[in-house]
Amino acid sequence: GSGVSASAYHIKTADPAIDHIEDSFGVGGELKDLEKYTTRIKSRHHKVYTFIDSFQQKFREDTDKIKRLHSDFDFEHRLSLIASHFGIKAVREKIKELYDHRYYPCLIYEIIAHLLRHRFLDAVINFNFDELLDQAIMEEVQSGDHKFILSDGDCRNMNDLIIKDGMNVPLYIKPHGTVSHKSTMRFTKDDYFGIPRDLQNFLEEFVSGKLKFDDGKEYEGFQISKVNLIFIGFEMGSVEFNQIIEKAVKSGGKRSEFHFHLFEYNEKQSTGEGSSKKDRLFNNLNKEIIQRLPNGNNPEQVFRAYTAYVNDDDPLEKRFLKIVELLDKQFTDTYKPRGIWRNKIICALFHDQIRKERMGYKPAVLETEFNKKIVEDENLRYFEIRVYMEIIISLAINKGTVLMDRMINGRSGMYHSLYRELKGVDGRSLIDFVHELGLQRDPNYARGIYIDNKVKSLLYDGASKKIISKLRAVTKILFKKIVKIYPKTILKKDQIEIKESLFELLKRNNYSINPQYSARRFSLLSHFKKDNILNTRISMRVKLNSLVQGQSWDRLFIVATRGNLLFRNLYSNPELVIPYEKWSNVELILTDDVFHKLFENKIKVRYIPYYGMEFYMAFTMKWLDMKKIDSIEQPDWTVDQAIYFPISQESNVITPFFIDNSKIQVERDFFPQIFWEYLAKSSVNTNSFKEYRHLNPGKLQLGYEKWLKSMRSNQVFDLTEFQNSLN
Numbered sequence: 001g002s003g004v005s006a007s008a009y010h011i012k013t014a015d016p017a018i019d020h021i022e023d024s025f026g027v028g029g030e031l032k033d034l035e036k037y038t039t040r041i042k043s044r045h046h047k048v049y050t051f052i053d054s055f056q057q058k059f060r061e062d063t064d065k066i067k068r069l070h071s072d073f074d075f076e077h078r079l080s081l082i083a084s085h086f087g088i089k090a091v092r093e094k095i096k097e098l099y100d101h102r103y104y105p106c107l108i109y110e111i112i113a114h115l116l117r118h119r120f121l122d123a124v125i126n127f128n129f130d131e132l133l134d135q136a137i138m139e140e141v142q143s144g145d146h147k148f149i150l151s152d153g154d155c156r157n158m159n160d161l162i163i164k165d166g167m168n169v170p171l172y173i174k175p176h177g178t179v180s181h182k183s184t185m186r187f188t189k190d191d192y193f194g195i196p197r198d199l200q201n202f203l204e205e206f207v208s209g210k211l212k213f214d215d216g217k218e219y220e221g222f223q224i225s226k227v228n229l230i231f232i233g234f235e236m237g238s239v240e241f242n243q244i245i246e247k248a249v250k251s252g253g254k255r256s257e258f259h260f261h262l263f264e265y266n267e268k269q270s271t272g273e274g275s276s277k278k279d280r281l282f283n284n285l286n287k288e289i290i291q292r293l294p295n296g297n298n299p300e301q302v303f304r305a306y307t308a309y310v311n312d313d314d315p316l317e318k319r320f321l322k323i324v325e326l327l328d329k330q331f332t333d334t335y336k337p338r339g340i341w342r343n344k345i346i347c348a349l350f351h352d353q354i355r356k357e358r359m360g361y362k363p364a365v366l367e368t369e370f371n372k373k374i375v376e377d378e379n380l381r382y383f384e385i386r387v388y389m390e391i392i393i394s395l396a397i398n399k400g401t402v403l404m405d406r407m408i409n410g411r412s413g414m415y416h417s418l419y420r421e422l423k424g425v426d427g428r429s430l431i432d433f434v435h436e437l438g439l440q441r442d443p444n445y446a447r448g449i450y451i452d453n454k455v456k457s458l459l460y461d462g463a464s465k466k467i468i469s470k471l472r473a474v475t476k477i478l479f480k481k482i483v484k485i486y487p488k489t490i491l492k493k494d495q496i497e498i499k500e501s502l503f504e505l506l507k508r509n510n511y512s513i514n515p516q517y518s519a520r521r522f523s524l525l526s527h528f529k530k531d532n533i534l535n536t537r538i539s540m541r542v543k544l545n546s547l548v549q550g551q552s553w554d555r556l557f558i559v560a561t562r563g564n565l566l567f568r569n570l571y572s573n574p575e576l577v578i579p580y581e582k583w584s585n586v587e588l589i590l591t592d593d594v595f596h597k598l599f600e601n602k603i604k605v606r607y608i609p610y611y612g613m614e615f616y617m618a619f620t621m622k623w624l625d626m627k628k629i630d631s632i633e634q635p636d637w638t639v640d641q642a643i644y645f646p647i648s649q650e651s652n653v654i655t656p657f658f659i660d661n662s663k664i665q666v667e668r669d670f671f672p673q674i675f676w677e678y679l680a681k682s683s684v685n686t687n688s689f690k691e692y693r694h695l696n697p698g699k700l701q702l703g704y705e706k707w708l709k710s711m712r713s714n715q716v717f718d719l720t721e722f723q724n725s726l727n
Contacts, residue, residue: 003233003265005132007316008106012098013128018078021094025086080188092182099130099179102379102418104350107317108232109133110343111324113140116170118337119536120327123171123206127238129179129187137172139411140343145513149173150184152196168535171206175199175241195240203241208248225257232263232316236278245281249303260305263316334545334568334577335538338508341501342393348494348501349389349486350382376422381487383419387412387433388485392478395439396505399594400455400474402439404431404448437481452477459594468571475503507571513537513654534656540643541565543658544618547641548578553620554637555585555711557675560616562592563599574598589678606682613678616654617644619671623712637712639668676704679719680726699726 002013012020083091113136115121126133137146147161147169148154161168175195177184186195209227229245236242249258262278282305310316324340331337390412394402407413407430420427439450454477458470479499483490490498513536534540544565548556556578558566568575578586586603591610599605619642638661645656680703703722710717 001232001234002128003235004108004316005128005130005233007233007265008108009103009132011103011130014075015078017098018075018082020098021079021082021091024094024097025082025090076188080190083188091187092185095129095185095187096179096182102135103132104382105136105343105346106132107343107347107351108315108320109136110140110347111317111320111340113137114340114343115324116172117141117145119167119170120337121170122167123173125173125175125203125241127174127176127234127241129177129185131179134172134174134178139414141170141172146170146172149199149202150178150181152198155198155202168533173203175203200240200244203244204247204251207244208251226259227257228259228261230261230263234262236262236281242281258303260303262305262307263310263319264307265310331538335541337538339504341504341508342397344501345393345498345505346386346389348497349482349490350386380419380422383415383422385485385487386415387419387430388437389482390415391433391437391439392481392485393505395437395452395455396474396478396502397508399459399506399592400452401442402434402450404434404450437485471503471506471571474506475499478502513540513656532657532659534643534658540656544643545577547618547620547643550620550641551579552622553582553585553640554623555587555621556582556618557587557621557671558618559589559613559675559678560618561590561610562595563588563590563605564595567595567598570595576602578603587675587679589675589682604684606679606684608678608682612681613647615644615646615674617642617671617674619644619675621672621711637708639671642671644671672708673704676700676707679707680722696726 005011006013079091109132112121112124112133116124116137117140124133149171161171176186179185207227207229308319310319328336328339391402391407394407394412412430416430416433434450439452442449442451455474458473479502482498513534534543548566564570566576566578568577583603588599588603588605590605590607591613593607596605620640622638622640624636624638640661642659643656644659645654647654677700680700707717
C-alpha cells in the first residue's frame, strides 16, 4: 500500500496527494482561501472572477454533501469528486505529474524485489500508482524471471505459471494500474468494482491458494495448506480486494489455513486510525468461519492474524532485514541463498533518507522549466555516479573482471543509457568509464574483457589457504575506487556496510536462474519440457550435489566456469563434494583458473576460454553389461543423469535442466559428444589454449570413438596426440 512509499520516500500519498491535486486545479484549501486562487488568473473581466468563484463554491458544496453521506471521506471519494468536475483524463494527468519520476533506491523496496526474485515470495500485489517498486523489480528481477500482471490481457496462458511443485515464476500484480500506463489507473469506487473479470478471477484463485488451467479444471498439485498474506503500508481499505480475501477464505474450506501478517505504524496503534476497516473485515471472516466449523472448533484453525508495529526508530526496512537474516539461517553454508549485498551498497550510497545532505537531489513536480532543469542536472549526476558504482560491483562479482557485452545488457548499460539520454552527444562511452576506473583489456581474450591487474594478481597467485586474506585486500582496492568517485564523504557506519558487502560479493557465485522454458533454445533435446527446469539456485545446487555424490556412476564429466560449486566451505576449509575414491574418474573443463590451486593433486583440470563455450553441463556415465565392440567384449554405457544449460556470453542468466536416464536414452550421445568437442579444443592451462574454429568432422568423430573406447577399457587416451593430428 501507499504507506510504504510515503514512509520510504516522503512523497505525497493519500490525503496530501489529493491536497496537491486540488491545489493544481485551483480548488484546494478552505473557502476563506478562494480569493487566493481567483487572483491566479490575470484578467480584468469581472465575469471571469464570478465564474471561478461560482465553480469553486459548487465544488465545496459537493464536497460537503459527500462528507455528510460518507463518514469515511477517503482517497477514492475525493478523487471521484475531482474527476466529476474536471474529467478523469485530467485527473490521470495530474497523478502522472505527481508520481512519474525516477527516485533513488530504497532498501525496503530493494528487499521486497530481492525476496521476489529468489522465490521467498510467490507474488507481490501493489496497489500504488507510483513505480518505485517497479523500478526495484526491473533492476533486481530479470524480465523473463517473473510475470507482470497489469490488466486482464496479462491473465492469459496462466498454465505456464504452474509446475508440479507450485509456481514456476513469481508474480508482480498491479490491480489498480500504474502511472506509466495512465488508462489502467483505477481510483474511484466504480473503477474498483469494474476491475476486469479475468483479473478478478485470477486474484481470487491465487489468494485462495489454488489455480486453474485454461479449461477451468483445478490444478490439484497447486492447492496448498497454508496461505501467508503480508500487508505493509496497507490499511485494508480496498473494498474489492477485501471481498476477494473474504471469498478466498470462505472457499478454502478446511483445506487451507490463512495467516495474515500486518505491519502498522505505532501512531495508528494509539489513535485507532485505519483499523476499523481491518477489524470489520476480520470480524466478518470470523463469523463466517465459526458458522461453517463443527461445534467446538476454533476459527484460528482456518484464519489467524498477526500485527507488528513499526515507527521511525524501528522502520519497515529494519524489520525486513531481520526477515532476510532469519531466512538465511534456515540454510546450511552449501545451500545459502544469494544475499542482499549489492542492494546494501547502493542504498548506503544513494538511499532517499540521506540524499539531501549528500547529493542535494529532491524530486519535484515539473511545474517550470527551471525546476525541470534542476531535476535533469541532479539525475545526470546520479546516473553518472551510478555507472561507476555498477562497474565496481561487477568487478567484485566477477573477481576483477568485467565483460563489456554483459555490462551493456546489465545495470551498468541501463544507467549509462539514462546518462547518455540527458548528456547527449557529449556523453562518454561505457568504455571511457571503464578506463577511468583503471581497467585494461585482457590480452589473453579475443573479446571485450577488461580486468583490474591488481585484483587479478592478488586472486590468481598464491596458495588456496590465503583466499580470505586476498579477498580482504581486494575489498580495500574496490572501496578506494568508490571513495575516489563518490562526491561526498561516506559516513563511518556506511563505510563498514559497503566494505562488508563488497567482501561478500567477492565470495558468492555469479549466476542467476531464469525458469522460463523456450522451445527454440532447448530444441536440441526433444525430451526437454518445463517440468525439467531447476527454477532456483538452491534446487540446482541440491541436484548437482546429488549427482556428483552419487555412488552409481562410473564416470563424471563437468563443464563449468570456476568449479567452485564442487567445494564445501570454499573460503574456510575447502573440501570437494566428490567422493575421494572417485577423483580419478572425473573429467573437468573450466573457463577460469581462479581456484586452480584447490584442484591440484586431486582432479586434473583442462581449460577452454569462455567464448569457446555454448553449454555448461554436469553428467554421469554408467557402464552396462558387456557387449561386443569390434569383436571384443567391452561394457556398454549410458548417460545416467545430467544437468545442462546453454549459456549466452551477453548474460549470466541461465535456465538449467535436470534430466534422468529415462529422458536421455534416445539421444544418449548428445552430452558426451559436446564434452568431447570441448575436450578436443582444451589445454591443461589457459595460456596455451589453441582455438580450432573448424574441426574436421571426420577426425572429430574418429577421435570421439577412440576416446569412448579408451574409457570403457580403462586406458589412457592421448589427447595431445589427437590435437597434434588436427594441425
